[in-house]
Amino acid sequence: MPSMDVARSRFRLGDDHVVVLFSLATGETPPDEMAPARSELRERGLLNQADELSHLLFPLLQTLISPVVAVSLELAGRQGKLHHGMFIGEDHVVTHEAWPGEAESEYACVEPSMLLWALADMVNLRRTAPAPSPDDVRATVVETTVGTLDAGLSALETMPLTASGHEEREHIRNALAAGGPLDGHTLSTFTDMIAELRSSWRMTAVWQRRPGEPDSVAARAFAVWDCGPLGYWHRESPKEPVEAGQVGPNTPLRLSRVPAARVWELITETLPSAEEARTAVSYV
Incomplete structure (x- = not known):
């Protein structure tokens, strides 16, 4: 299930949730097979019944739609493979970090001046x-x-x-x-x-x-x-x-x-x- 931490601008989202949000933010209709993810986003208050996006998502989606730089981090270990990353926009920086065995990744807005520290933290x-x-x-x-x-x-x-x-x-x-x-x-x-x-x-x-x-x-x-x-x-x-x-x-x-x-x-x-x-x- 998706979730959010308003105080720290963090969101836990699965790939299907991101597809739905990206589609709506760009004026497209989400694929029919994404209906369960759409319902979950509504249940958690990230969408209303008219499929309008929560204003809390605007910095995140603006950066995902129009990144200036995209950073991909592919990590393999004894718990399998994980994919983390960062999107650097003109106004915001967004990180996403996976968790072993979990379908959702954590998306967070980070202070642009701290982006190097955020990347270093991703690789421990x-x-x-x-x-x-x-x-x-x-x-x-x-x-x-x-x-x-x-x-x-x-x-x-x-x-x-x-x-x-x-x-x-x-x-x-x-x-x-x-x-x-x-x-x-x-x-x-x-x-x-x-x-x-x-x-x-x-x-x-x-x-x-x-x-x-x-x-x-x-x-x-x-x-x-x-x-x-x-x-x-x-x-x-x-x-x-x-x-x-x-x-x-x-x-x-x-x-x-x-x-x-x-x-x-x-x-x-x-x-x-x-x-x-x-x-x-x-x-x-």
Whole structure:
């Protein structure tokens, strides 16, 4: 069911609710199959019986309809895949965050000057995350193939939650060793990384440089592994943005350990510059 928090301009909405609201806000008739979602929106006071939108939704829908920049965050972890994101408009910034196992996402209006902090919070970025130590014998760069990675992740997925850490690591290590050549330090590090993997995520920002020209869409993206006590690892290859069909088992994979400050810089660099944003704004 949809719901709202008036005090903090937050809304819990499923995909069907968003389709209904978007259709009504743009003067369209919602599809017939969206009738249950329409009824739920009425029940919660986001629509009246005449299908007029609550004024509380105006900043949210205005931004969703005409964003200047759209940011997509695809996150995968042991609880499955989640999709978060942000829409940056001329006047408002809207975030949406999913919750494991729930149909609704939380949509919220955030202070524009805090958008970087909002994105960092979505990926649980922590300045206190461990940084590489000069005394650490683990590798700080891992180079292998996507096929070897898939073998390691598949091994992790087959392990029961009741398995001991030693059993889990041994199973992953054997799968990685069979998947491709890795030297001792790299094999040990990669085994620990997969065992400690909290999430892997990809952030993509898109905006349009010229009106009415599909080829004028600009995009920047990057991908990171959050390995908990082993810190953050930037996936340098395959380099984002990656198109469908570009990656196969033999595609080179390179992961480099980076401090939290570098992840913050990557988030900043992915967003359009002030000049790029001004150009995009002029075409909304």
